[in-house]
Amino acid sequence: MEESIEKQTTIFNKSLDAFMDKLPSFIIAILTILIGVLIARMVKKALTKMLYKYKSSVGIISFLINLAQVLIIMIAFIQALGGLGVNTTSFAAILGAAGFSIGLAFKEVLANLGSSMIILFFKPFEIGDYILCEDVEGSVFEIQMFSTTLKTVDNKLIIVPNSMITSNPVINYTSQDRRRIDFAFNVEYDTDVKKLYEIAERLFEEETRILMAPAPLLGVDSMDNNMIKFIARPWVKTDDYWDVYYKLMEEFKHEFDTNDIKLSQVNIISNI
Numbered sequence: 001m002e003e004s005i006e007k008q009t010t011i012f013n014k015s016l017d018a019f020m021d022k023l024p025s026f027i028i029a030i031l032t033i034l035i036g037v038l039i040a041r042m043v044k045k046a047l048t049k050m051l052y053k054y055k056s057s058v059g060i061i062s063f064l065i066n067l068a069q070v071l072i073i074m075i076a077f078i079q080a081l082g083g084l085g086v087n088t089t090s091f092a093a094i095l096g097a098a099g100f101s102i103g104l105a106f107k108e109v110l111a112n113l114g115s116s117m118i119i120l121f122f123k124p125f126e127i128g129d130y131i132l133c134e135d136v137e138g139s140v141f142e143i144q145m146f147s148t149t150l151k152t153v154d155n156k157l158i159i160v161p162n163s164m165i166t167s168n169p170v171i172n173y174t175s176q177d178r179r180r181i182d183f184a185f186n187v188e189y190d191t192d193v194k195k196l197y198e199i200a201e202r203l204f205e206e207e208t209r210i211l212m213a214p215a216p217l218l219g220v221d222s223m224d225n226n227m228i229k230f231i232a233r234p235w236v237k238t239d240d241y242w243d244v245y246y247k248l249m250e251e252f253k254h255e256f257d258t259n260d261i262k263l264s265q266v267n268i269i270s271n272i
Helices: 002-051 058-083 088-105 107-122 162-166 193-206 238-258
Strands: 130-133 136-143 147-151 157-161 170-172 178-180 183-188 217-223 227-233 235-237 263-266
Touching: 002 058, 107 136, 107 162, 136 157, 147 162, 157 162, 178 238, 183 238, 193 217, 193 227, 193 238, 235 238
Parallel strands: none
Antiparallel strands: 130 136, 130 170, 136 147, 147 157, 178 235, 183 227, 183 263, 217 227
């Protein structure tokens, strides 16, 4: 009986000694995790303050903040395990292999996610801008984590993958406060060119929304045996573009009819 008690006491003492030996490592591991959580909170607060200055999707911002927080806590947890003597190399290898597999499986999804970050930080456009990408155009309605939603002029919504936007040229029509309206009229060869100048200059002077600086560009762009190509390019404020465009088109038609100017072919060029 005494021998059994002595044996149990010895085992307890050894366990206590082992625990006391590991106690500093446990304390350091706990402190490492707590410090990691504290740093994660500080980073979250800093990112929240910084990223919410950008006029972009709340979903993207929340995702980035939460991702940064989780990564910091995971790093602290792995460091804590390493301090306790756990082989974190194999653990990191497993995480790396899992990440690689997930990356292959969700390649397109990750590409769209990465593209959303590019859009967020470099801001090629903002909500409300009118853009053209490939054959898709419209006003930016929403920027999400994986796609951007455009609203067309006839009130349709188009969902465009973010990777398509960052991998193709994008024309932002409303990023500038001024736009140029490009008119090109193919008139018959015997048309009085001076009359064309007079009509264009008068229409532009009467239209108060036409900007005088930079001055409208007028001229004969090309000619052949059958026709003359006359161009008229006034500048307007971006918000006035379409109203002025349609109004001037109607007035040019009226003036051409009044002055018996014949169009051999009409080729109207605009920025959209």
